[in-house]
Amino acid sequence: MEEQEKNTNTATENDDKQEEVVEEAAESVEVLDKDDTDEANDSDADSELQSKLKALQAEKEELYQKLLRVQAEYDNFKKRTVKEREAALKYQSxxxxxxxxxxxxxxxxxxxxxxxxxxxxxxxxxxxxxxxxxxxxxxxxxxxxxxxxxxxxxxxxxxxxxxxxxxxxxxxxxxxxxxxxxxxxxxxxxxxxxxxx
Amino acid sequence: MEEQEKNTNTATENDDKQEEVVEEAAESVEVLDKDDTDEANDSDADSELQSKLKALQAEKEELYQKLLRVQAEYDNFKKRTVKEREAALKYQSxxxxxxxxxxxxxxxxxxxxxxxxxxxxxxxxxxxxxxxxxxxxxxxxxxxxxxxxxxxxxxxxxxxxxxxxxxxxxxxxxxxxxxxxxxxxxxxxxxxxxxxx
Missing domain, CATH: 2.30.22.10 (Head domain of nucleotide exchange factor GrpE)
Known part of the structure; x- marks a missing residue:
């Protein structure tokens, strides 16, 4: 019983963390949309575009890392679930x-x-x-x-x-x-x- | 018992899907790195940079959608897990x-x-x-x-x-x-x- 409660708490913490991750990701997509519209007609754009490109790439890389992180958490959760299920079945009586x-x-x-x-x-x-x-x-x-x-x-x-x-x-x-x-x-x-x- | 097996199968399918997602994401990050190095010194770069920026933004948006998808699957899995655990406990004897x-x-x-x-x-x-x-x-x-x-x-x-x-x-x-x-x-x-x- 105690173990189950502990796991539920961990799951809730994970929930919070992931919501944060998704919110951050949503924000960075929004910011990008705005920049793009504002500065698209700038004639002296080359270096600005270059730095924007770099920033965008960094943001994309960051998003990719977030994806890996969520995926890893998901995988761990699944493994833990299998173990819990086995233990529950083993001692069910x-x-x-x-x-x-x-x-x-x-x-x-x-x-x-x-x-x-x-x-x-x-x-x-x-x-x-x-x-x-x-x-x-x-x-x-x-x-x-x-x-x-x-x-x-x-x-x-x-x-x-x-x-x-x-x-x-x-x-x-x-x-x-x-x-x-x-x-x-x-x-x-x-x-x-x-x-x- | 049958229900449990079915859920295990679904979990395995999800696994495959998510691995695919992460692989795709990894590929698109690699492609981006290469493009960047090859064409960074091009003098006639403005329109190319613009289109590259758009492509990058699209890729980033795609990555974001993938993140949302994995997150949603993770959430569903957690909800299903809670329900399964309750049922297993309810009929454990x-x-x-x-x-x-x-x-x-x-x-x-x-x-x-x-x-x-x-x-x-x-x-x-x-x-x-x-x-x-x-x-x-x-x-x-x-x-x-x-x-x-x-x-x-x-x-x-x-x-x-x-x-x-x-x-x-x-x-x-x-x-x-x-x-x-x-x-x-x-x-x-x-x-x-x-x-x-």
Missing amino acids: QDLIQELLPALDNFERALQVEKTEATASIIDGISMVYKQIKDALASQGAEEITAVGEEFDPNVHHAVMQIEAEDKPSNIVVEEVQKGYKLKDRVIRPAMVKVNK | QDLIQELLPALDNFERALQVEKTEATASIIDGISMVYKQIKDALASQGAEEITAVGEEFDPNVHHAVMQIEAEDKPSNIVVEEVQKGYKLKDRVIRPAMVKVNK
Whole structure:
């Protein structure tokens, strides 16, 4: 969001700059028209014409440089637009995924009930639904962050407690308190974990 | 998606056009430089200078028109970009919602089991999760299409059967076979319904 706003501001600045450029160009064309009419019948015109020619050429060159400048800005804007569009598409599901995470947490908790003869059928059905939802998320590039057994990584793990388990290596995640999720290369929510000292 | 591709094509065409414009402009500047050097010392120069001045002015005017043209294309591109960005943002969750719909259908089916003393607890927990998921969808603008009791609307209802219920008005949806969903003003999936004759 912030990035988008920043780009919009830059675009507005560019707008102003280009309007200026076009106005300047319009002025110099007007000035030229006037000079031409006023002095066309001057008999002692040769050197005046020469200097006028030079001025005109300089103005034309200036106009050409302005054209190049606008064109370059246009090209940059297009390149930036393509990049923005790709990023927007890449992370388009993020807002909805973010909203779904608490529901997924509760879903997992609900599935942890004891499976008896009476509840087996509904638990099986609901487990299938849970898997379908996770598959839908995966189809958009959202996946769980692996935690238990991994080396603690502050980029994807959030340590809520340090414990001492002498039978396990140091700095290893020994328990996951809440699942973490990433969307493609972006961490949406780090996994909350307990880490071995 | 198709719209985006079309816009990319248009952008490429514009690219070609503008490169042409800049090349033309570069050529005319070169031609001018040469003329100037060749004929600067001509003693019978007055009328030649006059016509050269006119030509130069015409070239400058042409360059100015090109500048206006590039500027106008740039402005149009920017306006289109803003519109595209808005549309992409508006419907950004559509792909994931589309993937989630079959899971939601199954979720509803699973919740239709008989509630007994043994299953009450898990059904209540899971019903809450279902509501949370629907709320997450709603937060992105996705909602169920109303069907039963509504007048049949081919824009949002898909009739799978006509029935005859004399106690109900004609052309009214009497049963919903599968829920329909819309995302803001866009129908993602029409509701499958039975309609009264």
